[in-house]
Amino acid sequence: MGHVWQTVDIWTPQQCEFVKETALEGPAHGAGVQQDGVRGPRPDIRSATRWFVDGRHHPLIVESVWDAVRRHNVWGFDIEVLPGIEVIRYEPGDFYKSHTDWGGTWTNRKLTVSIQLSDPGDYDGGQVGLHVGPEDDFAETRQGWMTMWPSWTLHSVAPVTEGARWAAVGWVLGPLFR
Numbered sequence: 001m002g003h004v005w006q007t008v009d010i011w012t013p014q015q016c017e018f019v020k021e022t023a024l025e026g027p028a029h030g031a032g033v034q035q036d037g038v039r040g041p042r043p044d045i046r047s048a049t050r051w052f053v054d055g056r057h058h059p060l061i062v063e064s065v066w067d068a069v070r071r072h073n074v075w076g077f078d079i080e081v082l083p084g085i086e087v088i089r090y091e092p093g094d095f096y097k098s099h100t101d102w103g104g105t106w107t108n109r110k111l112t113v114s115i116q117l118s119d120p121g122d123y124d125g126g127q128v129g130l131h132v133g134p135e136d137d138f139a140e141t142r143q144g145w146m147t148m149w150p151s152w153t154l155h156s157v158a159p160v161t162e163g164a165r166w167a168a169v170g171w172v173l174g175p176l177f178r
């Protein structure tokens, strides 16, 4: 059985910095979770800071991700759009417990992408675990690399213990599975 996720080298370190700077032009948001259609803070489940990069305002950034997703859609999913991405900062103590990105109001999510914006030497902890078998696998940590997986895949972000981990995350949408 092949891996259920894909990794792709999409951005240079300079492009990672540009994406981060672009995101930081907008307001910072806390990191809540969505449960039963209601979104709210759950510090026991997730802690991080997020900034949004809307594809309508920053088409070149978002299209570069979308192009890579289309080229590496090994699942053959029917995909339509990547509306935007979120830049996320995890500082010491920040984490995200095991969850999927699919279900509830999010049944049109097909693929999750996570792009590593930080140099892995800039922080400790913060591993993105992909819980797809008896032993955990981990997303690519090289700067500028994207890991993508079907959005129903169970995954988590371990607590950062030093420094800061920055990532860009997005959800590729498409018609409902049938």
Ligand SMILES: O=C(O)CCC(=O)C(=O)O
Pocket (backbone or CB within 6 Å): 088, 096, 101, 114, 115, 128, 155, 156, 157, 167, 168, 169
């Ligand atoms: O930090 C990451 O790379 C992944 C974040 C995540 O799991 C999510 O936003 O669903």
